Amino acid sequence: MKENKQEKIDVLMAVYNPNITFLTKQIDSILSQTYENINLIISDDSSNNEDAKQVLNEYANKDNRITLYFQEKNLGYLKNFEFLLTKSTAEYISYADQDDIWYESKIEKSIKTLKEKDVDLVYSDCKQIDENGQVLHESYLDYKSYPRVNGKENILTFSRHFAIGCACMFTKKIKEQMLPFTESVMAHDWIDVYLAAKQKGIACIEEQLFEYRLHGSNAFGGRSLKQNLCTWKQEHGKSYSAYKKYRNERVIKKAYLDGSLMCLEYRDKLNLSKNEDEEGVIDYYNKLLKTKILNIHLSKYNKYLAYKNIGKRRIKEEGIFHFPLISYLLYLIK
Numbered sequence: 001m002k003e004n005k006q007e008k009i010d011v012l013m014a015v016y017n018p019n020i021t022f023l024t025k026q027i028d029s030i031l032s033q034t035y036e037n038i039n040l041i042i043s044d045d046s047s048n049n050e051d052a053k054q055v056l057n058e059y060a061n062k063d064n065r066i067t068l069y070f071q072e073k074n075l076g077y078l079k080n081f082e083f084l085l086t087k088s089t090a091e092y093i094s095y096a097d098q099d100d101i102w103y104e105s106k107i108e109k110s111i112k113t114l115k116e117k118d119v120d121l122v123y124s125d126c127k128q129i130d131e132n133g134q135v136l137h138e139s140y141l142d143y144k145s146y147p148r149v150n151g152k153e154n155i156l157t158f159s160r161h162f163a164i165g166c167a168c169m170f171t172k173k174i175k176e177q178m179l180p181f182t183e184s185v186m187a188h189d190w191i192d193v194y195l196a197a198k199q200k201g202i203a204c205i206e207e208q209l210f211e212y213r214l215h216g217s218n219a220f221g222g223r224s225l226k227q228n229l230c231t232w233k234q235e236h237g238k239s240y241s242a243y244k245k246y247r248n249e250r251v252i253k254k255a256y257l258d259g260s261l262m263c264l265e266y267r268d269k270l271n272l273s274k275n276e277d278e279e280g281v282i283d284y285y286n287k288l289l290k291t292k293i294l295n296i297h298l299s300k301y302n303k304y305l306a307y308k309n310i311g312k313r314r315i316k317e318e319g320i321f322h323f324p325l326i327s328y329l330l331y332l333i334k
Contacts, residue, residue, distance in 0.1 A: 006035060006036065006037035007037065007090070007091050007092065007111075008037050008038070008039060008089075008090040008091065008092075009035065009037065009038050009039070009090050009091075009092045009093070009094060009107060009111065009169070010038070010039050010041055010088040010089070010090040010092070010093050010094070011030055011038055011039070011040045011041065011093075011094045011095075011096050011107075012041050012043075012081065012084040012085065012088060012093060012094070012095050012096065013026075013027075013030075013040065013041070013042045013043070013084075013095075013096040013097070013098060014043055014045060014077065014080040014081050014084060014098070015042055015043065015044045015045065015047065015052070015056070015098045016044070016045040016046075016047055016074075016077075016080075016098075017047045017048065017049045017052065018047070018049065018052050018098040018099065019099060019215075020049075020051055020052060020055055022098065022099035022131075022213060022215075023052060023055065023056075023098050023099065024055060025101055026096065026097070026098060026099060026100055026101060026102070027040070027059055027066075029100075029101045029102040029103075029104070029210075030096060030102055031059075031063055031065070031066075032104055033102065033104055033105075033106065033107045033108065034104050034105050034107075034108045035105075035107040035108040035111065038065055038107065039065055039066075039067060039090060040063075040065055040066045040067070040096075041066075041067045041069075041084055041087050041088065042056060042066065042067070042068050042069070043069040043070075043071060043080050043083055043084050043087075044056060044068070044069070044070045044071060045071050045074050045075055045076070045077075045080045046070075046071045046072060046073055046074040046075075053070065056068055067087070069083070069087070071083070078181065078185060078186075078188060079181075081095070081165075081188050082179070082180070082181045082185075082188070085175050085178065085179055085188075086179060088172075088175060090172065091171065091172045092111060092114070092169055092170070092171060092172070093169065093170055093171075093172065093175055094107065094110065094166075094168065094169045095165035095166050095168060095188075095189065096166055097165075097166045097212075097213075099213045099215070100126075100166055100210055100211055100212055100213050101129075101133075101210060101211040101213070102209070102210040102211075103208075103209050103210055103211075105209070106124070106209040106210050107169070109124075109205060109207070109209060110122050110124065110169040110205065110209070111169065113203055113205050114169055114170075114171075114203070117150075117201070117203040118200060119196065119200050119201040119202055119203045120170060120171045120173065120174050120195070120196035120199050120200040120201065120202065121163075121168055121169065121170040121171070121174060121192060121193060121196035121197075121202045121203075122168070122169050122170075122202065122203045122204070122205055123163035123164075123167040123168045123169075123193070123202070123203075123204060123205070124167045124204070124205035124206075124207060124208070124209040124210070125139055125140060125141045125167070125204075125205065125206055125207060125208045125209070126140045126164075126166075126167055126208050126209060126210045126211060126212045127139070127140065127208045127210075127211045127212065128140045128143060128211075128212050128213075128214055129211045129212070129213050129214070130213070130214060130215065131213065131214075131215035133211075135211075136214065138208070139208065140164075140208075140212055141206075144162075144313070145312060145313030145314070146162040146163075147162055147307045148204040148206060149162070149163075149197075149202060149204055150201070150202065150203050150204055151197075151201050151202070152197055152198070152199070152200070152201040152202075153197060153198065153273070153275065154197055154202075155275070155277050155278070155281065155303075155304055156305070156307060157193050157194045157197040157198075157202070157263075158194060158260055158263050158264075158275075158277075158278050158281055159256070159260060159281045159304045159305050160256060160259075160305060161187055161189070161190040161193075161255070161259055162193075163189060163190075163193050163202075164189060164212065165188065165189030166210065166212065167209075167210070167212075168189060168192065168193070170192050170196055171196075171200075173199075174192050174195050174196050174199075175192075177195050177266070177270055178191055178192060178195065178266075182262070182265055182266070182269070184258070184261055184262040184265045185262055186254070186258050186259060186262055187259055187262070190259050190262070190263070191262055191263065191266055194263040194266070194267075195266060195270070195272075198267065198272045198273060199272075228250075229246070229331055232246045232250065233331065238331075238332055240325075240328055243324075243327075243328045243331050244324065244328075247320055247324055247327070248289050251320055252285055252288050252289055252320075252321070253285075253289065256285055257282070257285040257286070257289075260278070260281050260282055260285065261282065263278070264278060264279075264282065277303070277304065280300070280303070280304065281304045284297075284300045284301075284304055288321050288322075291321075291322070291324060292324070293324065293325045294322070294323060294324075294325070295321065295322045295323075296322070297322075298318065298322055301317070301318055301321060301322065305317065
């Protein structure tokens with residue numbers, strides 16, 4: 001490896017019972033980055049897959065840029081990433097999933113943008129692939145109707161989650177502010193975006209810098225609203241009460257309100273600037289939870305959640321949030 005003066009970047013990978021083929025492709029893609037001065041820190045969360053442990057040890061023996069940890073007890077997804085953050089010492093940090101494929105310039109382009117824009121965090125677009133490596137969606141941001149957010153103090157960083165962790169690179173300062181995780185942390189890759197936006201800001205790289213894999217055993221969040229609704233219907237039935245439970249607990253509370261409350265706690269803990277719209281978001285979500293049939297205050301949605309390229313997501317969200325009875329009828333036929 002050629003000598004360089006590049007700043008060190010820590011890549012944090014949480015592993016649990018990985019598919020060996022997916023894991024090796026991901027590690028190979030990280031080690032093959034054009035930006036070479038990286039430390040790949042891997043924490044296996046007490047997997048019962050001995051083959052995976054052997055593969056990890058073989059990689060670590062071949063490349064001294066890899067640091068391995070094997071947890072004696074299962075920490076869970078969030079606590080495993082918190083553990084990894086405590087082991088990071090670099091000025092810049094990236095998250096990595098165990099089953100994606102990074103393009104060789106991902107780190108180089110991320111650090112370049114972060115420095116040129118002088119921000120605390122960057123996130124990129126990606127392609128979504130299936131378990132066979134076939135491209136499902138050329139642009140994950142377009143598929144999920146996620147915003148391209150740039151700059152500081154954007155209410156979207158408080159009101160919704162839109163930047164998946166493996167798409168992000170952020171500064172050591174943000175890492176230090178995140179630790180230790182408070183009990184409210186429900187998405188480590190939401191709070192870092194919010195904290196960055198409250199300070200030097202964030203930047204979106206619209207280029208697809210990696211392939212984000214969707215398969216049977218990975219995260220719920222990679223799926224579409226329609227897919228999640230169908231899964232819920234199969235497990236909980238077609239009654240209106242089952243739908244309302246999904247709407248209130250799975251969508252409004254878990255996917256939106258809990259994240260905003262997390263941001264609010266960190267804002268106050270770190271004494272960051274206050275924005276009255278943030279309290280407005282909390283009030284809006286709490287009122288939505290009380291809606292039985294109809295909530296006509298669409299202006300609140302426009303103020304706190306809408307953006308110019310939201311596309312079909314806006315229609316679906318407005319239906320679930322403000323017209324639950326109509327949305328339920330559509331739920332029945334999906």
